Amino acid sequence: MQQTMESVRFDHVYKAFVARGRGSEPVLALQDVTFTAAPGEFVSLVGPSGCGKSTCLNLIAGLDGPSEGTVAHQGSAVRGVNTSVGYITQDDNLLPWRSLRGNVELSLELQGVARRERRTRAQEFIDLVGLAGFEDHYPHELSGGMRKRAGIIRTLVYDSSVVLMDEPFGPLDAQTRVILQAELLRLWERSRPTVLFVTHDLVEAIALSDRILVFTGTPGTIKREYRVELPRPRDPFRIHETPGFGELHDALWADIRVEIEQARTVS
Ligand SMILES: Nc1ncnc2c1ncn2[C@@H]1O[C@H](COP(=O)(O)OP(=O)(O)OP(=O)(O)O)[C@@H](O)[C@H]1O
Ligand SMILES: [Mg+2]
Known part of the structure; x- marks a missing residue:
C-alpha cells in the first residue's frame, strides 16, 4: 500500500455548486485540483x-464535500466536519460576550482541558502577541489588529497539526499587516503546523510561504506552483531586500495578472 505522509492531499478534486437564480445550472468552482501539503509546510x-x-x-474543514475526487487529511478522506484542523476565517468570529481571555480559552475548554492549564496556555499566547493587560477586555474594546491577533492565537493555542487561514489580515492597514505577518511566522516556528493560507497579497505570500499555488480564474485549477527558496527565519519588514524576491514577485504577478484580466473579460 502507498504510504501517505502528506498532511493534506487533493486528488483530482472537482466542486460544482448549484447557484441560486441561475436555474438549476451548476457552476463549476474547482476543476481537477491536485496538490499536497507536507507536515510543517506553509502553503499559500x-x-x-x-x-x-x-x-x-x-x-479540508469538511464543511462541504467534493463533487468528484478526494480531499484527504493525514491520509484519510475527509468525511463530515473535520474538527481536528484549526480554521481562521476572514471575520475574526470572536464571541462578543466573552473577554479576550475567554475567547482564547474557548477551544481548550471545548477540548476539556483543565482550567488551570487553560489559563497558563492562553496566557502564554496572549503574552507572545503583546496582548498582556487586555485579558479582560471584550472584543468591542479591542482594535482591529488586536482582534485579529486574538482570533489567530485562539486557533493556534489548540495546537492542531493543520491550520487553515482565509485572508486573516484582509482589512488591516499595511503596517499592522506586516507586524502580524512577523508574529505569525514566530508562532508558526514554535510548533510548525501545516498552514494553508489564502491571500490576495503577493508580497505577503512570498514573506510567509514555502510554496505558493497560483489558481486560474473560474473554474479554479492550479496554474502553477512556486517554491519560495528565500532563507528562514524571514523578516517580513525587509522581505523586499532579500535576494530572489524581485524575480519571484514579477513571475507571480505576471501569472496572476493574466487570470485577473481574463476574469474581467468573462464577467
Ligand atoms: N455555497 C455556495 N453556493 C453556490 N456557489 C458557491 C458557494 N460557495 C462558493 N460558490 C461559488 O464558487 C466559486 C468559488 O468561490 P470561493 O468563495 O471559493 O472563491 P474565492 O477564491 O475564495 O474568492 P475570493 O477571493 O473573492 O474570496 C464562486 O463562483 C462562488 O460564487
Ligand atoms: Mg474567499
Missing part, C-alpha cells in the same frame, strides 16, 4: 476572486 493559495480558494479550505 493565490488567484483571482471567485477562483475557489475559500472552497478549498472548506473542503
Whole structure:
C-alpha cells in the first residue's frame, strides 16, 4: 500500500455548486485540483476572486464535500466536519460576550482541558502577541489588529497539526499587516503546523510561504506552483531586500495578472 505522509492531499478534486437564480445550472468552482501539503509546510493559495480558494479550505474543514475526487487529511478522506484542523476565517468570529481571555480559552475548554492549564496556555499566547493587560477586555474594546491577533492565537493555542487561514489580515492597514505577518511566522516556528493560507497579497505570500499555488480564474485549477527558496527565519519588514524576491514577485504577478484580466473579460 502507498504510504501517505502528506498532511493534506487533493486528488483530482472537482466542486460544482448549484447557484441560486441561475436555474438549476451548476457552476463549476474547482476543476481537477491536485496538490499536497507536507507536515510543517506553509502553503499559500493565490488567484483571482471567485477562483475557489475559500472552497478549498472548506473542503479540508469538511464543511462541504467534493463533487468528484478526494480531499484527504493525514491520509484519510475527509468525511463530515473535520474538527481536528484549526480554521481562521476572514471575520475574526470572536464571541462578543466573552473577554479576550475567554475567547482564547474557548477551544481548550471545548477540548476539556483543565482550567488551570487553560489559563497558563492562553496566557502564554496572549503574552507572545503583546496582548498582556487586555485579558479582560471584550472584543468591542479591542482594535482591529488586536482582534485579529486574538482570533489567530485562539486557533493556534489548540495546537492542531493543520491550520487553515482565509485572508486573516484582509482589512488591516499595511503596517499592522506586516507586524502580524512577523508574529505569525514566530508562532508558526514554535510548533510548525501545516498552514494553508489564502491571500490576495503577493508580497505577503512570498514573506510567509514555502510554496505558493497560483489558481486560474473560474473554474479554479492550479496554474502553477512556486517554491519560495528565500532563507528562514524571514523578516517580513525587509522581505523586499532579500535576494530572489524581485524575480519571484514579477513571475507571480505576471501569472496572476493574466487570470485577473481574463476574469474581467468573462464577467
Ligand atoms: N455555497 C455556495 N453556493 C453556490 N456557489 C458557491 C458557494 N460557495 C462558493 N460558490 C461559488 O464558487 C466559486 C468559488 O468561490 P470561493 O468563495 O471559493 O472563491 P474565492 O477564491 O475564495 O474568492 P475570493 O477571493 O473573492 O474570496 C464562486 O463562483 C462562488 O460564487
Ligand atoms: Mg474567499
